[in-house]
Amino acid sequence: MPSITLFHGNFVHSKDICRKTADILGYQIVYDADLIQAASERFAIAENKLSRAVYEKPSAFDKFTHEKARCVAYLKSVIASDLAEENKIYYGFLGLLIPASVSHVLNVCLVADRVSRITVATAAGMTEKEASKAILKHDESCIFWAEHVHHKDPWDASLYDIILPTDKKDVTECAEIISSSVKNDILMPTKKSRQAVEDFVLAARVELALAQAGHGVTVSADQGAVTVVIEKNVIMLARLEDELKQIAAGVEGVTEVFTKVGPNFYRNDVYRRYDFETPAKVLLVDDEREFVETLSERMLMRDMGSHVVYDGEQALTFVQEEEPEVMVLDLRMPGVDGFEVLRRIKKEHSRVEVIILTGHGSEADRSRCMEMGAFAYLEKPVNIDKLAETLKAAKAKYAQD
Amino acid sequence: MTLKQNILESATQLFATNGFRNTSISAIAKSAGAAEGTIFHHFKNKEDVFLCALNRAKGLIIDAVDEQVNSRHFANGLQMVEGVINVYFCLSEQLSWELLLLFRSHSYELASVNDACRTTVETIYNCFLNAMSEGISMGKEDGSIADVSTSKTAVIIFGMLNGLLRFDIDNIFPVHTLYFDILQSCRKILTNGSDEVQI
Numbered sequence: 001m002p003s004i005t006l007f008h009g010n011f012v013h014s015k016d017i018c019r020k021t022a023d024i025l026g027y028q029i030v031y032d033a034d035l036i037q038a039a040s041e042r043f044a045i046a047e048n049k050l051s052r053a054v055y056e057k058p059s060a061f062d063k064f065t066h067e068k069a070r071c072v073a074y075l076k077s078v079i080a081s082d083l084a085e086e087n088k089i090y091y092g093f094l095g096l097l098i099p100a101s102v103s104h105v106l107n108v109c110l111v112a113d114r115v116s117r118i119t120v121a122t123a124a125g126m127t128e129k130e131a132s133k134a135i136l137k138h139d140e141s142c143i144f145w146a147e148h149v150h151h152k153d154p155w156d157a158s159l160y161d162i163i164l165p166t167d168k169k170d171v172t173e174c175a176e177i178i179s180s181s182v183k184n185d186i187l188m189p190t191k192k193s194r195q196a197v198e199d200f201v202l203a204a205r206v207e208l209a210l211a212q213a214g215h216g217v218t219v220s221a222d223q224g225a226v227t228v229v230i231e232k233n234v235i236m237l238a239r240l241e242d243e244l245k246q247i248a249a250g251v252e253g254v255t256e257v258f259t260k261v262g263p264n265f266y267r268n269d270v271y272r273r274y275d276f277e278t279p280a281k282v283l284l285v286d287d288e289r290e291f292v293e294t295l296s297e298r299m300l301m302r303d304m305g306s307h308v309v310y311d312g313e314q315a316l317t318f319v320q321e322e323e324p325e326v327m328v329l330d331l332r333m334p335g336v337d338g339f340e341v342l343r344r345i346k347k348e349h350s351r352v353e354v355i356i357l358t359g360h361g362s363e364a365d366r367s368r369c370m371e372m373g374a375f376a377y378l379e380k381p382v383n384i385d386k387l388a389e390t391l392k393a394a395k396a397k398y399a400q401d
Numbered sequence: 402m403t404l405k406q407n408i409l410e411s412a413t414q415l416f417a418t419n420g421f422r423n424t425s426i427s428a429i430a431k432s433a434g435a436a437e438g439t440i441f442h443h444f445k446n447k448e449d450v451f452l453c454a455l456n457r458a459k460g461l462i463i464d465a466v467d468e469q470v471n472s473r474h475f476a477n478g479l480q481m482v483e484g485v486i487n488v489y490f491c492l493s494e495q496l497s498w499e500l501l502l503l504f505r506s507h508s509y510e511l512a513s514v515n516d517a518c519r520t521t522v523e524t525i526y527n528c529f530l531n532a533m534s535e536g537i538s539m540g541k542e543d544g545s546i547a548d549v550s551t552s553k554t555a556v557i558i559f560g561m562l563n564g565l566l567r568f569d570i571d572n573i574f575p576v577h578t579l580y581f582d583i584l585q586s587c588r589k590i591l592t593n594g595s596d597e598v599q600i
Contacts, residue, residue: 233513235522239530243552266514 001025002187003088004178005095007154008110010138011117011124011131012166013174017110018091020175025182030082032092038082039074050075054093055141058148069216072097072148073208080201086189093142096149096159099203099220101196104189106182109160110174116167151264195223202226202253209251215244218262224255231262281322282306282391285315285341286330286357291380295328298384312336319349326375326394328387331358331365339368346373353394357382405443408433412454417501421451448511455508455521458499463528465492470532478540479591482558483584485532489562490580493569504567530555537591546591558587 004027008014022029032054040047053071062068076097079090083102090098098105112120114135121131139154146154157163162181164174181187199221206219206226218229228244230237241259248257282299284306286292296306307324309315313336315327327345331338338356345352356369359380366377375394378387411433415424426447430437444450469488475481493500502508503525512519533555540546565583569576576583 233519235509235512235519236526236530237519237523239527239552266516 001027001087002104002106002182002189003027003083003086003090004106004108004182005090005098006108006110006178007093007095007142007160008091009112009117009142010134011120012110012112013120013171014091014110014166016171017164017166017174017178018089020171021178022089024175024179025087027087027089029089029091032094035075035078035082035090035094039071039078042078043074045071045074054145057140057144066211066214066216068148069211070208073204073211076204077201077208080197080204083197083200084194093145096146099196099200101193101220102200103193103196104187106162106178106187107160108178109155109163110166111155111163112165112167199223202251206248206251206254210244210247213243213247215247217244219248224253225258226251226254226256227258227260229260229262231264233265237261281324281326283315283318283322283324283327284308285310285312285327285333285338287311287333288330288359292330299388312338312341315341316344319345319352323349324352325398326353326355326391328355328357328391331356331369332360339372342369342372342374351398353398355387355390355394357387404433404435404439406457408435408440408443408450409454409457412450413458413498413502416451416454416505416507417498420505421447421507426450451507451511452515452518452521454502455518458496458502459521459525461496461499462492462503462525465496466528466532475536475539477543477545478536478538479545479588481536481539482533482546482587482591485529485536486558486562486584486587489529489559489566490577493566500566501570504570526559530559533559540591547593549591554590558590561587 004021006014006018006021018029021027032051036047036050036054039045039050049067050071053068054075058068075094079094079097082088083098083105086104095105095107098107117135118128118131121134122128126134142154146152146156146159150156150159152159155163162177164177166174169177202224203219203221203226206221206228207217210217210219210228218231220227220229226248228248230240230244234240244259245257248254284292284296286295286308287310289310292308292310296308299306306328307318307322309318311333315329316336318324319327329338329341338358342354342356345354350373353375354373356365356374356377357380358365358378361377361379369377375397376390378390408429412424412429415429415432424447426440427437429450430440433440440450444453466485466488469491470481470484473484475484503522508518508522512522530552534551537546537549537551537555541548541551562583565576565579568574
């Protein structure tokens with residue numbers, strides 16, 4: 001019969017649901033603590049180190065000691081060999097380690113909204129403040145763990161077969177849903193899914209060998225042929241691949257080793273990627289000093305540097321000297337107004353993209369500006385996300401021209 | 402020298418001094434004595450100029466290492482490793498612009514999104530590391546070097562040199578005064594590698 005994994009928030013009656021399901025099906029419950037204890041015995045490592053790796057944020061020094069990667073590899077080895085027995089409920093975090101290829105496992109997530117979780121906690125004798133704190137702490141652990149294992153949110157629907165809202169269904173209902181779902185034909189163990197368990201055992205062994213050499217990488221196996229995925233960008237890729245192959249090839253049961261670059265390899269650093277897309281040279285033109293300075297600061301928080309001037313005259317001088325890529329321009333200003341600036345820019349520096357941002361605009365102004373060659377016409381107050389998006393598009397057009 | 406080479410040489414100096422962002426095509430054109438249009442005739446855009454300049458640097462560096470290390474005969478492996486250390490220091494004088502270009506952050510920013518750039522940078526570092534690894538395995542065979550891990554030790558020693566050279570370039574400390582001390586330290590690492598570190 002298929003096994004079950006039960007991932008859960010706290011204060012969602014998860015223990016009751018788990019016990020009830022186990023009673024109905026005659027399944028054995030495997031708690032995280034059982035697997036941690038088994039790993040501790042098998043690999044001679046302290047239990048508290050293993051639980052820290054599962055429930056807590058990695059320490060700053062982890063990058064050098066690789067303790068988390070090693071601990072997770074130990075736990076994977078243990079759960080991988082345990083999986084062969086079937087008819088079990090894996091209650092807690094560690095079920096998330098089982099790969100999707102092991103298709104005879106029903107993955108269940110128990111959730112409830114915050115209010116009902118607090119009600120459950122206070123009914124058990126906690127104060128509301130204690131409950132809030134406990135919920136926050138547990139959710140944080142869930143987030144770190146799901147991020148580490150899957151690079152996903154712990155409540156991401158793609159991780160589970162069923163997500164049960166325990167504030168809308170009672171314990172008996174939930175247990176019944178789980179125990180009837182597990183009888184679905186699609187979950188029955190097949191030759192292929194049992195092979196996947198053996199592959200998982202081998203992949204775990206390779207991951208462990210690599211983790212012991214300091215490499216935190218994901219490994220998959222297919223009957224002796226293992227694939228090591230490199231997720232983090234590295235310049236000396238060939239050298240790293242050689243090293244990984246050498247280590248993996250030395251593991252018992254491995255017949256062939258492949259390495260491949262994961263989808264995140266060429267864009268590992270989100271900030272840097274952002275930096276590439278956002279305009280490097282933005283000029284903000286507006287006579288409302290406070291508004292434009294705040295805008296400039298808020299843009300800086302999003303890694304968009306900008307220069308600020310306060311009237312049309314200054315704007316034209318700046319463009320002469322510094323040719324910006326994108327200009328954000330107010331229409332109503334004393335002296336040379338926005339329309340005049342737009343006209344001169346489009347005549348003399350046609351590559352500069354101009355985004356109009358005005359407080360007292362009209363439909364007539366909009367069409368007049370667009371006709372004169374403005375890139376976009378926005379009205380105050382503007383949503384910073386909307387502005388950032390428009391700036392990015394303007395920059396793309398600038399780069400194209 | 403062809404005009405294209407001339408443009409790349411000017412670009413190398415400008416990118417190395419001012420960085421990618423602060424170097425304009427018109428500045429490169431001015432410095433190379435070419436029209437802006439000519440640059441766009443030879444290169445797709447500024448990034449292409451940067452990549453080609455990096456490629457040119459790669460060629461020059463590899464030729465120098467070939468000439469001064471790979472085609473020379475060394476009495477033993479330890480001397481070969483010292484030969485590589487020597488070349489790296491010499492190149493910081495002979496090809497200072499090219500190394501400066503390699504050290505610019507833009508090379509790595511681009512390498513993290515662009516495979517061609519990553520391969521170029523990888524090839525440059527590999528040419529030093531491979532020569533260093535070769536020296537270490539040779540030394541392990543002829544007995545001039547102790548039983549150390551070849552590739553890991555090569556990375557550690559090269560990393561040290563690289564860091565020291567950047568110290569010099571950024572005017573943090575004049576490391577050229579340390580040349581003989583560096584050779585001595587490396588010799589210690591290579592001949593005395595039996596104590597394992599426990600984690």
